Amino acid sequence: MDTAIDSTPLGHNVPLAERAYRIRRNALLMGEVQGQGYIGQALDIADVLAVSYFHAMTYRPEDPHWEGRDRFLLSNGHYAIALYAALIEAGIVPAEELETYGSDDSRLPMSGMAAYTPGMEMSGGSLGLGLGIAVGIGLGLKRKNSASRVYTLFSDGELDEGSVWEAIMSAAHYKLDNLIAIVDVNNQQADGPSTQVMAFEPLVDKLEAFGWFVQRVDGNDMDAVVAAFDAAKSHPEPKPRMIVCDTRMGKGVPFLEAREKNHFIRVDAHEWQLALDALDAGRTA
Amino acid sequence: MSTATATPGSNAAKPRLKTSAMIASIAAEGQRTKPAPFGHALVELAKQRTEIVGMTADLAKYTDLHIFAQAYPDRFYQMGMAEQLLMGAASGMAHEGMMPFVTTYAVFASRRAYDFVHQTIAEENRNVKIACALPGLTSGYGPSHQAAEDLALFRAMPNMVVIDPCDAHEIEQVVPAMAAHQGPVYMRLLRGNVPLVLDEYDYTFELGKAKLLRDGADVLVISSGIMTMRALEVAQRLEADKIGVGVLHVPTIKPLDTETILREAARTGRMVVVAENHTVIGGLGEAVAGTLLRAGVAPVFRQIGLPDEFLKAGALPTLHDLYGISTDAMAASIKGWL
Numbered sequence: 001m002d003t004a005i006d007s008t009p010l011g012h013n014v015p016l017a018e019r020a021y022r023i024r025r026n027a028l029l030m031g032e033v034q035g036q037g038y039i040g041q042a043l044d045i046a047d048v049l050a051v052s053y054f055h056a057m058t059y060r061p062e063d064p065h066w067e068g069r070d071r072f073l074l075s076n077g078h079y080a081i082a083l084y085a086a087l088i089e090a091g092i093v094p095a096e097e098l099e100t101y102g103s104d105d106s107r108l109p110m111s112g113m114a115a116y117t118p119g120m121e122m123s124g125g126s127l128g129l130g131l132g133i134a135v136g137i138g139l140g141l142k143r144k145n146s147a148s149r150v151y152t153l154f155s156d157g158e159l160d161e162g163s164v165w166e167a168i169m170s171a172a173h174y175k176l177d178n179l180i181a182i183v184d185v186n187n188q189q190a191d192g193p194s195t196q197v198m199a200f201e202p203l204v205d206k207l208e209a210f211g212w213f214v215q216r217v218d219g220n221d222m223d224a225v226v227a228a229f230d231a232a233k234s235h236p237e238p239k240p241r242m243i244v245c246d247t248r249m250g251k252g253v254p255f256l257e258a259r260e261k262n263h264f265i266r267v268d269a270h271e272w273q274l275a276l277d278a279l280d281a282g283r284t285a
Numbered sequence: 286m287s288t289a290t291a292t293p294g295s296n297a298a299k300p301r302l303k304t305s306a307m308i309a310s311i312a313a314e315g316q317r318t319k320p321a322p323f324g325h326a327l328v329e330l331a332k333q334r335t336e337i338v339g340m341t342a343d344l345a346k347y348t349d350l351h352i353f354a355q356a357y358p359d360r361f362y363q364m365g366m367a368e369q370l371l372m373g374a375a376s377g378m379a380h381e382g383m384m385p386f387v388t389t390y391a392v393f394a395s396r397r398a399y400d401f402v403h404q405t406i407a408e409e410n411r412n413v414k415i416a417c418a419l420p421g422l423t424s425g426y427g428p429s430h431q432a433a434e435d436l437a438l439f440r441a442m443p444n445m446v447v448i449d450p451c452d453a454h455e456i457e458q459v460v461p462a463m464a465a466h467q468g469p470v471y472m473r474l475l476r477g478n479v480p481l482v483l484d485e486y487d488y489t490f491e492l493g494k495a496k497l498l499r500d501g502a503d504v505l506v507i508s509s510g511i512m513t514m515r516a517l518e519v520a521q522r523l524e525a526d527k528i529g530v531g532v533l534h535v536p537t538i539k540p541l542d543t544e545t546i547l548r549e550a551a552r553t554g555r556m557v558v559v560a561e562n563h564t565v566i567g568g569l570g571e572a573v574a575g576t577l578l579r580a581g582v583a584p585v586f587r588q589i590g591l592p593d594e595f596l597k598a599g600a601l602p603t604l605h606d607l608y609g610i611s612t613d614a615m616a617a618s619i620k621g622w623l
Binding site for chain 1: 338367375378381383400408
């Protein structure tokens, strides 16, 4: 790999856009290791992860199991490349491990698993699991009178799973105001556009009818995402909170944004540098 | 033709049984029983183990968890008729240091929620205890309620400990043993008025240990769950025919006590009969067979278990006779094999 990683820790005043840029860059560098991957998703969710890890959540990078941390559950385990990128940027996973992504004996397997990676709270990959676990964690935190919150990220495709709606119903039943769920609506799942695979709109109306405090934002508008997380944390009603994030697959790399069928992207060897260059070009934009 | 009250076509000496027979309890008429041993044992254990919580999917009353719910209402979680959520939420509770005892029917835990148990509990090695009523053929409702394959499914799951207790005496000991084990456990639950048998055999449950309950020179029955109760009855009955039947009770299906099984099965001149309230596919019978074969121990080997077919609906005594797991049917099979 000819692109060196700057692993110098950044101060907390570094703008979130710079964090998101670095998360995207980490993800592209990991994608290059494997030559393929869920890079479109990593690029679309980088802004949400930047806000989660550098604005909203409380944690100690040196102590990933610190009891007072906010929990972050990655339900869509194939987004692991994105979460690793954020965990590296957050200092929870050493930047040197980036080059091991998806390799034998790596702590960064292609699909996220709890036992492998510091900061990975659950084993995802079998879709539709995260929100149910989040309900249990939310109940457990309340039993302990903990002020911590549980965040969970899941994908619009997971809305097809009945278990997700079981969890949605129960989170409202138990008034889990310590649960903040984020659904990535990139409108892309394995077999095509999510809204065509199985119609899930009007999503906000449905979730509100289920008793949630719901916000819908452009997931690639940093200010909007920040405001949504702030409102989710401060909302006074005893309801679980859902942030519906409309995102753009491949965000930040125009030629990947334009690529169709981008659920699992193959990128030619020479294109990784082009992607990094394109990302750099948009860095200050 | 007689004008007696017998229903046409039925055996007048044996009144036609209804599906509701034994629906609340597996106990036979006149058998000594204890009410809700699981629920009472959990209440007792929870006094010391304050991390214990109870969770169910709309079946508290039918899994004896209602006793825990009454004793500790703030430690009881009703998850609704949603077994996938039940397992995922139990994983989350365990993630936060609680020890969830979750209950539902064996069919729902094993068949409907399998991936949720596999991924959120077993793969993550969460400290969740799963106790499920209506194991094997203990319901007359047909395949929807008959968990003929639960042991096979949970045996195949890494990290999962699998227990098939025989009676109330054993269940009372299994509950604290489940808690003492760090990691996921699946227990077959007998509910309601549960037979009391093993207290007469000076029996103590130990996780992972098979126990020889009685010795016999001609036949060794290796059994678990309610089939151990049946095996003991068969052994008593065949004594009159001068047939010596030993009974090796194997309540822990996984990890299997292969040492004791091999030691007992290797004794020469005894036919080995594995008896299980489970399909003959993938349960104790095949586990024992594999153990013997791998060790080069080759006694005459027979299996008593449920056939590989969707079982009928009806009264349990009728069905147990039909599928060969009643005391009468088991005694007849063994005599026929000798």
